[in-house]
Amino acid sequence: MNRLLIVVNVLGKMVLVFGLTMLVPFGLALWTDDGAHFVFGESIVITLGSGLVMWLATRRYQRELQTRDGFLLVVMVWSGLPAFAMLPLLLYLPELNLSMAYFEAVSGLTATGGTVLSGLDALPPSINLWRGEIVWLGGMGLIVLAVAILPLLGVGGRQLLNAEIPGPMKENKLTPRIAETAKGLWSIYASLTLVCVFAYKWAGMDWFDAVMHAFTTLGLGGFSSHDASYAYWDSPLIESVAMVFMLIAGINFATHFLVWRAKSFTPYRYDSEVSWYVMILFLSCTGLAFYLWLTGVYSEPLIALRYAAFNIVSVATTTGYSNTDYNLWPIFVPLWMLFLSGFCTSSGSTGGGIKMIRARILYQQVYREIITIMHPNAVMPAKLGRSVLASRVILAVLVFLFVYTASIVLMMLLLTLSGLDVITAFSAAVACINNLGPGLGEIGPATTYASLTDFQTWICSFAMLLGRLEFFTVLAIFTPAFWRK
Amino acid sequence: MNRLLIVVNVLGKMVLVFGLTMLVPFGLALWTDDGAHFVFGESIVITLGSGLVMWLATRRYQRELQTRDGFLLVVMVWSGLPAFAMLPLLLYLPELNLSMAYFEAVSGLTATGGTVLSGLDALPPSINLWRGEIVWLGGMGLIVLAVAILPLLGVGGRQLLNAEIPGPMKENKLTPRIAETAKGLWSIYASLTLVCVFAYKWAGMDWFDAVMHAFTTLGLGGFSSHDASYAYWDSPLIESVAMVFMLIAGINFATHFLVWRAKSFTPYRYDSEVSWYVMILFLSCTGLAFYLWLTGVYSEPLIALRYAAFNIVSVATTTGYSNTDYNLWPIFVPLWMLFLSGFCTSSGSTGGGIKMIRARILYQQVYREIITIMHPNAVMPAKLGRSVLASRVILAVLVFLFVYTASIVLMMLLLTLSGLDVITAFSAAVACINNLGPGLGEIGPATTYASLTDFQTWICSFAMLLGRLEFFTVLAIFTPAFWRK
Ligand SMILES: [K+]
Ligand SMILES: [K+]
Numbered sequence: 001m002n003r004l005l006i007v008v009n010v011l012g013k014m015v016l017v018f019g020l021t022m023l024v025p026f027g028l029a030l031w032t033d034d035g036a037h038f039v040f041g042e043s044i045v046i047t048l049g050s051g052l053v054m055w056l057a058t059r060r061y062q063r064e065l066q067t068r069d070g071f072l073l074v075v076m077v078w079s080g081l082p083a084f085a086m087l088p089l090l091l092y093l094p095e096l097n098l099s100m101a102y103f104e105a106v107s108g109l110t111a112t113g114g115t116v117l118s119g120l121d122a123l124p125p126s127i128n129l130w131r132g133e134i135v136w137l138g139g140m141g142l143i144v145l146a147v148a149i150l151p152l153l154g155v156g157g158r159q160l161l162n163a164e165i166p167g168p169m170k171e172n173k174l175t176p177r178i179a180e181t182a183k184g185l186w187s188i189y190a191s192l193t194l195v196c197v198f199a200y201k202w203a204g205m206d207w208f209d210a211v212m213h214a215f216t217t218l219g220l221g222g223f224s225s226h227d228a229s230y231a232y233w234d235s236p237l238i239e240s241v242a243m244v245f246m247l248i249a250g251i252n253f254a255t256h257f258l259v260w261r262a263k264s265f266t267p268y269r270y271d272s273e274v275s276w277y278v279m280i281l282f283l284s285c286t287g288l289a290f291y292l293w294l295t296g297v298y299s300e301p302l303i304a305l306r307y308a309a310f311n312i313v314s315v316a317t318t319t320g321y322s323n324t325d326y327n328l329w330p331i332f333v334p335l336w337m338l339f340l341s342g343f344c345t346s347s348g349s350t351g352g353g354i355k356m357i358r359a360r361i362l363y364q365q366v367y368r369e370i371i372t373i374m375h376p377n378a379v380m381p382a383k384l385g386r387s388v389l390a391s392r393v394i395l396a397v398l399v400f401l402f403v404y405t406a407s408i409v410l411m412m413l414l415l416t417l418s419g420l421d422v423i424t425a426f427s428a429a430v431a432c433i434n435n436l437g438p439g440l441g442e443i444g445p446a447t448t449y450a451s452l453t454d455f456q457t458w459i460c461s462f463a464m465l466l467g468r469l470e471f472f473t474v475l476a477i478f479t480p481a482f483w484r485k
Numbered sequence: 486m487n488r489l490l491i492v493v494n495v496l497g498k499m500v501l502v503f504g505l506t507m508l509v510p511f512g513l514a515l516w517t518d519d520g521a522h523f524v525f526g527e528s529i530v531i532t533l534g535s536g537l538v539m540w541l542a543t544r545r546y547q548r549e550l551q552t553r554d555g556f557l558l559v560v561m562v563w564s565g566l567p568a569f570a571m572l573p574l575l576l577y578l579p580e581l582n583l584s585m586a587y588f589e590a591v592s593g594l595t596a597t598g599g600t601v602l603s604g605l606d607a608l609p610p611s612i613n614l615w616r617g618e619i620v621w622l623g624g625m626g627l628i629v630l631a632v633a634i635l636p637l638l639g640v641g642g643r644q645l646l647n648a649e650i651p652g653p654m655k656e657n658k659l660t661p662r663i664a665e666t667a668k669g670l671w672s673i674y675a676s677l678t679l680v681c682v683f684a685y686k687w688a689g690m691d692w693f694d695a696v697m698h699a700f701t702t703l704g705l706g707g708f709s710s711h712d713a714s715y716a717y718w719d720s721p722l723i724e725s726v727a728m729v730f731m732l733i734a735g736i737n738f739a740t741h742f743l744v745w746r747a748k749s750f751t752p753y754r755y756d757s758e759v760s761w762y763v764m765i766l767f768l769s770c771t772g773l774a775f776y777l778w779l780t781g782v783y784s785e786p787l788i789a790l791r792y793a794a795f796n797i798v799s800v801a802t803t804t805g806y807s808n809t810d811y812n813l814w815p816i817f818v819p820l821w822m823l824f825l826s827g828f829c830t831s832s833g834s835t836g837g838g839i840k841m842i843r844a845r846i847l848y849q850q851v852y853r854e855i856i857t858i859m860h861p862n863a864v865m866p867a868k869l870g871r872s873v874l875a876s877r878v879i880l881a882v883l884v885f886l887f888v889y890t891a892s893i894v895l896m897m898l899l900l901t902l903s904g905l906d907v908i909t910a911f912s913a914a915v916a917c918i919n920n921l922g923p924g925l926g927e928i929g930p931a932t933t934y935a936s937l938t939d940f941q942t943w944i945c946s947f948a949m950l951l952g953r954l955e956f957f958t959v960l961a962i963f964t965p966a967f968w969r970k
Pocket of ligand 2: 707920921922
């Protein structure tokens with residue numbers, strides 16, 4: 001019980017800060033007089049008030065957080081903040097019910113980007129900016145979560161992280177103190193966002209769209225201010241800018257940080273995820289473009305490449321933008337894209353899925369198992385690049401994969417039990433657990449999650465949290481052992 | 486190269502024996518004068534001739550088999566014997582092409598039971614008997630493979646096997662020599678088949694159907710001599726007999742052996758798979774019967790229970806019989822059934838999937854991982870029943886699951902790439918890798934695999950072999966390391 005109150009105290013302070021971030025859309029609403037300033041005013045009052053109450057009511061319970069408190073804090077932040085993030089949506093759109101508003105907010109803060117809203121073009125700019133901002137804030141939290149917090153909690157494995165810091169850069173090791181690490185990573189994240197804003201403006205977006213889409217590009221959570229997503233501009237130049245920054249955001253920000261510090265691209269070369277990520281995406285884009293041309297979906301090879309590349313990069317990096325309804329392509333292509341979304345992005349990026357480092361470890365372990373079967377006494381150290389992997393890490397990765405797979409299967413079964421068709425249920429489970437966003441069938445890129453029932457919407461919200469918090473953080477707090485002294 | 490010739494020598498002897506088993510349908514064809522005796526005569530000559538050539542041509546290469554030869558032998562037996570098993574089908578049915586005939590034979594010898602044939606009722610009895618016999622022979626091979634051969638090869642892990650022998654029975658440990666083990670297991674298998682024949686006859690089948698279906702019931706490879714499968718009889722009594730024997734065949738035959746030796750049912754109680762198997766099937770049957778009644782598929786609860794129980798037991802034990810087109814039920818039910826087919830049967834049974842013992846280890850490992858995350862220094866031995874599991878075994882099970890999952894995903898992608906729809910492709914991958922037989926969509930219980938293209942048929946044949954030989958046996962021989970001295 002004490003543990004809960006201590007965590008609520010910290011959460012209270014975070015809710016206060018979160019309330020202040022609503023000043024940005026509030027300012028925009030006042031400036032553009034888009035009719036949403038009352039909504040943001042009320043939301044700010046409620047959020048700040050709640051944060052203050054949470055903080056003051058528990059101020060006797062302040063103490064240094066212990067490791068185990070971290071689990072609870074992480075789960076409460078990502079499930080609690082959406083309750084405040086959804087307020088402007090709930091207040092402005094009376095047709096939106098609680099389950100939908102919460103879904104939209106979770107989708108933002110987990111940088112998933114699946115939406116229940118349509119008529120986006122007609123929404124007040126401040127509302128759309130808020131949707132973009134929560135993705136961006138979510139991404140900010142995720143980077144620190146992945147690089148600094150989860151390893152401290154032992155989820156994902158500290159050793160896994162060490163393996164990620166490119167070998168020869170070890171002397172430049174990231175400072176172990178979370179605050180300083182966060183500061184470094186956030187400067188990179190913010191700077192890249194700023195560059196992205198200007199690039200979008202240069203490529204033809206207006207300032208508002210440039211800011212909103214830079215937010216959701218760097219956060220890899222493909223909310224857009226247009227129902228048509230990137231088909232709205234129909235501009236290869238804008239799509240190219242988006243692809244470059246999606247690809248950047250799919251790389252470990254710790255590696256970006258090292259590149260920035262070393263003023264050299266060498267860290268990318270030593271990163272154990274980047275080369276595979278680039279290679280797999282390159283092969284998938286060219287291969288599937290060829291397939292789309294071969295099957296006659298596009299009669300021009302370059303047009304096929306344009307559509308294949310943009311949508312594949314978007315889905316594989318778990319962003320979720322689209323510039324066409326890829327749901328209408330031969331089903332193999334979107335299935336392959338969903339498959340890529342499961343493992344392409346790097347750990348420490350804002351992307352979802354099991355991450356490339358785990359995929360590499362899994363792939364390698366299959367070969368090790370075959371050799372072990374043939375030569376039971378052979379000693380074969382597991383290595384990734386120059387780092388030796390502890391068997392503890394390999395076990396953790398394998399169990400992670402099992403929980404990941406089992407979650408997709410169970411979510412899919414639950415969604416079909418509640419009446420969804422197989423393709424929608426399967427793709428919803430994959431798209432939510434990978435924090436991708438759009439799926440196939442009823443929830444394809446041309447449609448939204450609005451057709452789901454309340455129950456199904458809650459399932460999807462839970463799936464997004466589960467995937468984003470890497471399963472074990474969430475599962476841990478459901479065990480009796482967690483609550484024991 | 487030598488390795489190959491040594492194995493071909495052994496295979497040659499097995500082909501000779503296999504050719505002799507064709508005398509059974511040959512005899513029936515002569516006796517009933519069903520028009521297929523020429524076909525069997527030719528097949529026997531070809532098979533015996535080929536076996537003789539293989540044996541004589543390599544007789545200089547006879548030597549004691551080494552462990553590594555075992556991999557090659559197992560793969561060559563299960564991929565080579567179908568080439569002979571398909572001969573009667575190929576010769577009798579001119580419309581059957583090579584890929585279909587090979588599929589049918591692989592489906593039989595792996596005890597999968599998916600068929601490309603229709604008009605079964607009009608086929609000569611001898612042809613149907615041969616289809617049943619290859620399932621039965623396949624089951625015979627599978628039991629020995631699982632209980633005696635794979636553990637020797639280190640696939641599945643010898644330790645895994647030891648865990649399966651119920652604790653207090655250790656002094657009755659199965660004799661390590663394959664031949665004696667095989668003799669014991671085969672007596673049980675043959676005796677149960679005989680009892681099953683009489684039970685079917687008593688319940689209302691004619692002698693021919695009783696024999697043919699006893700073969701495919703104990704082998705858990707649901708070939709039938711009727712297109713309608715068990716709906717042909719529409720008899721709850723016959724269905725009950727089938728359920729009892731399917732349930733028996735889904736249990737480890739080593740445990741049956743211990744029960745027979747001890748003249749006591751205690752070994753079932755100490756078996757780490759039986760209780761979970763019974764419990765999960767009981768809950769699934771009653772739960773899904775309730776759901777079918779609730780959703781109005783059946784208006785009578787008892788009718789719902791009859792159809793739910795028969796089809797669920799049939800699919801979960803990976804038999805593949807049906808007494809109605811469960812493809813027409815709300816999609817959750819067949820999906821749940823496919824899910825069950827993935828893990829319900831016991832190791833050492835004639836069933837497919839990852840087996841209950843692996844499912845239990847996986848389930849337990851998730852909890853261990855959570856505890857390890859919270860208490861990194863806690864020592865928590867992995868146990869199953871009274872046996873302690875070596876970490877080597879846990880790792881092997883986790884890698885197995887990864888390869889299993891990856892195989893299903895890749896097979897599904899390959900099948901959609903070749904033009905199949907998602908549901909058919911997904912269910913074909915699951916049904917073939919689990920050695921279940923019927924899937925959903927185009928290959929549901931009311932249809933066959935005949936609509937697949939040749940390429941898709943070969944993919945499915947490969948998937949059945951991969952699943953049946955527990956992946957690593959097949960994968961091993963594709964590594965360069967295997968062929969090195
Ligand atoms: K996303
Ligand atoms: K079967």
